[in-house]
Amino acid sequence: MGFSWDTVQRVWSRQDGLCAHCGKRLVKANYQSGTWGAWHAHHRIPERMGGSHYLGNCVLLCVNQPNCHLYVGHDGNYSNRVVIHREDLPYLQGYDGPYYIL
Numbered sequence: 001m002g003f004s005w006d007t008v009q010r011v012w013s014r015q016d017g018l019c020a021h022c023g024k025r026l027v028k029a030n031y032q033s034g035t036w037g038a039w040h041a042h043h044r045i046p047e048r049m050g051g052s053h054y055l056g057n058c059v060l061l062c063v064n065q066p067n068c069h070l071y072v073g074h075d076g077n078y079s080n081r082v083v084i085h086r087e088d089l090p091y092l093q094g095y096d097g098p099y100y101i102l
């Protein structure tokens with residue numbers, strides 16, 4: 001199970017369409033598309049660690065030029081699942097949490 005589209009759109013508004021790490025402007029139509037401006041909705045706390053599918057655990061990250069999804073979300077290797085700390089998300093604003101499924 002992942003994030004609902006409603007949640008993703010609310011996070012889009014919260015980040016003003018910018019990558020939460022590098023601040024690059026994303027292209028809304030290029031959700032997970034792999035082209036320039038593409039982006040990914042990512043869990044701050046990985047699902048396998050109890051990360052929720054709620055708004056506060058969702059961050060939008062760019063996926064190319066640079067690839068914050070890979071380097072911040074997966075620590076450089078897609079097989080890694082890492083916790084993303086608040087200080088690594090300078091473009092994330094507003095509502096925050098809950099991160100864990102209670």
Ligand SMILES: [Zn+2]
Binds near residue numbers: 023061069
């Ligand atoms: Zn980025």
